[in-house]
Amino acid sequence: MTMGTLEHVNITVTDPQRSAELFNELFGWQIRWEGPSMLGGRTIHVGSKDQYLAVYTNEDVEAANPDFRKGVPLNHVGVVVDDLDTVEEKVKAAGLETFGHDDYDPGRRFYFFDWNGIEFEVVSYA
Numbered sequence: 001m002t003m004g005t006l007e008h009v010n011i012t013v014t015d016p017q018r019s020a021e022l023f024n025e026l027f028g029w030q031i032r033w034e035g036p037s038m039l040g041g042r043t044i045h046v047g048s049k050d051q052y053l054a055v056y057t058n059e060d061v062e063a064a065n066p067d068f069r070k071g072v073p074l075n076h077v078g079v080v081v082d083d084l085d086t087v088e089e090k091v092k093a094a095g096l097e098t099f100g101h102d103d104y105d106p107g108r109r110f111y112f113f114d115w116n117g118i119e120f121e122v123v124s125y126a
Helices: 016-027 059-064 084-093
Strands: 008-012 030-036 042-047 052-057 077-080 098-104 107-113 119-124
Touching: 008 042, 016 030, 016 042, 016 052, 016 084, 084 098, 084 107, 084 119
Parallel strands: 008 052, 077 119
Antiparallel strands: 030 042, 042 052, 098 107, 107 119
């Protein structure tokens, strides 16, 4: 049996450009593609050549400026980095708050919510 590989996760945000720029700054990712979504609205694929986040919005999301709640249904997105402290400083420089600093096997980590209430776990195994 062939093992599957996670290619992407698609999340709804209020401002895909702002989210893509944050991920580029924090994780060294690049915009792979951007354009109209087949269901209407706009999507940006941001990540590496093999994996990415699809950040999506449409007119309904932009107009409603929704208050997304953690765990409905997504709990968090985990990203592995080499230099946890540098990424944390970049998160703070973007005006976002970090929390949940833990150091237990198998690595150190912290969490933050983006502007849409999506929780990210940033972890280093170095």
